[in-house]
Amino acid sequence: MDLPDVKGRLEKNYPLKKLNTWKTGGQAEMVFWPENLNELAEMFSWCKTYRKPLLFLGHGSNVLLPDQGFQGMVIVNTQLDKIRWEKESVRTEAGYSLMRLAREAAERGLNGLEFACGIPGTVGAAIAINAGAYGEEIGNWVQDVKVLTPEGEIRMFNRNDISFGYRKSSLQDKKYIVLESSFLLKPGGEGGLMKEKIKDLMEKRKRTQPLEYPNAGSVFRNPPGDSAGRLIEQAGWKGKCVGDAQVSEKHANFIVNKGNARSEDILKLIQDIQADILIKFGVKLETEIKVITG
Numbered sequence: 201m202d203l204p205d206v207k208g209r210l211e212k213n214y215p216l217k218k219l220n221t222w223k224t225g226g227q228a229e230m231v232f233w234p235e236n237l238n239e240l241a242e243m244f245s246w247c248k249t250y251r252k253p254l255l256f257l258g259h260g261s262n263v264l265l266p267d268q269g270f271q272g273m274v275i276v277n278t279q280l281d282k283i284r285w286e287k288e289s290v291r292t293e294a295g296y297s298l299m300r301l302a303r304e305a306a307e308r309g310l311n312g313l314e315f316a317c318g319i320p321g322t323v324g325a326a327i328a329i330n331a332g333a334y335g336e337e338i339g340n341w342v343q344d345v346k347v348l349t350p351e352g353e354i355r356m357f358n359r360n361d362i363s364f365g366y367r368k369s370s371l372q373d374k375k376y377i378v379l380e381s382s383f384l385l386k387p388g389g390e391g392g393l394m395k396e397k398i399k400d401l402m403e404k405r406k407r408t409q410p411l412e413y414p415n416a417g418s419v420f421r422n423p424p425g426d427s428a429g430r431l432i433e434q435a436g437w438k439g440k441c442v443g444d445a446q447v448s449e450k451h452a453n454f455i456v457n458k459g460n461a462r463s464e465d466i467l468k469l470i471q472d473i474q475a476d477i478l479i480k481f482g483v484k485l486e487t488e489i490k491v492i493t494g
């Protein structure tokens with residue numbers, strides 16, 4: 201059961217806390233940061249052969265990781281960050297930072313991704329879950345996507361072969377791992393104006409989101425025609441705590457870690473809010489974040 205001979209960093213008994221923005225979770229048995237797509241595919245196939253549970257992560261800004269740790273391999277794709285710009289398009293590997301991509305597109309006068317300037321994830325995860333903000337979503341700008349299938353095959357999909365919905369995609373439904381993608385953007389943007397727009401959006405986030413504490417963005421999806429934050433605030437949850445996990449005073453759809461919160465504290469708040477909102481408004485809130493089990 202020797203591990204594959206790889207150049208990428210490999211750690212044993214590594215704290216999950218360091219791999220997610222809530223900064224919670226126990227120890228991972230193994231964590232691997234592949235240096236290139238071949239190494240990723242190799243480790244993936246090793247895990248399949250030896251039936252090792254596998255968890256794939258980007259920046260960990262949309263996950264709740266288990267306090268009891270993860271017995272298996274966590275593959276973190278943040279070193280997969282090659283990028284190639286063309287006149288009206290860009291191709292990136294899955295680990296490229298979405299915020300950086302949005303800023304760099306604006307600097308080149310390429311319109312489209314400004315909405316993503318405050319989304320602290322990787323491009324690959326953003327495509328899989330169709331990240332979005334201010335009525336825009338990443339799926340609108342995707343041209344093609346290269347994936348690794350659960351069977352270990354590499355496949356290429358055109359935009360028209362993928363369906364994107366509210367924070368979901370057919371790629372995620374099929375458990376495909378996004379390896380690489382290209383975006384077709386709109387040239388002719390005025391760099392200065394686009395930078396101004398990004399600055400405004402970032403200031404708005406700072407004003408309305410509790411960025412001073414570890415968090416994972418919006419915890420719940422908005423129910424059709426309503427806002428999860430509005431329902432949670434109206435039900436009186438702002439500021440409520442379980443341990444060091446607190447419903448943000450600034451934005452009711454955020455749960456923050458005020459110090460030493462555990463994932464189970466966050467999960468308890470999530471479940472209590474879900475039960476209360478169902479009773480008070482008859483609405484079943486679903487999580488936007490992914491709860492990972494050990």
Ligand SMILES: Cc1cc2nc3c(=O)[nH]c(=O)nc-3n(C[C@H](O)[C@H](O)[C@H](O)COP(=O)(O)OP(=O)(O)OC[C@H]3O[C@@H](n4cnc5c(N)ncnc54)[C@H](O)[C@@H]3O)c2cc1C
Nearest residue numbers: 258259260261262321322324325326328331332333378417
């Ligand atoms: C302050 C803050 C603000 C945020 N604002 C927004 C927002 O405005 N809009 C929004 O949509 N989200 C927002 N988010 C949530 C999050 O940043 C996005 O969902 C982001 O796309 C997640 O990327 P990640 O790399 O951190 O994914 P991770 O948290 O690492 O992973 C998320 C899920 O995707 C899977 N995954 C990871 N990489 C891949 C891949 N390459 N292929 C397939 N699956 C993969 C993981 O297994 C996991 O299930 C916010 C988060 C924070 C902390």
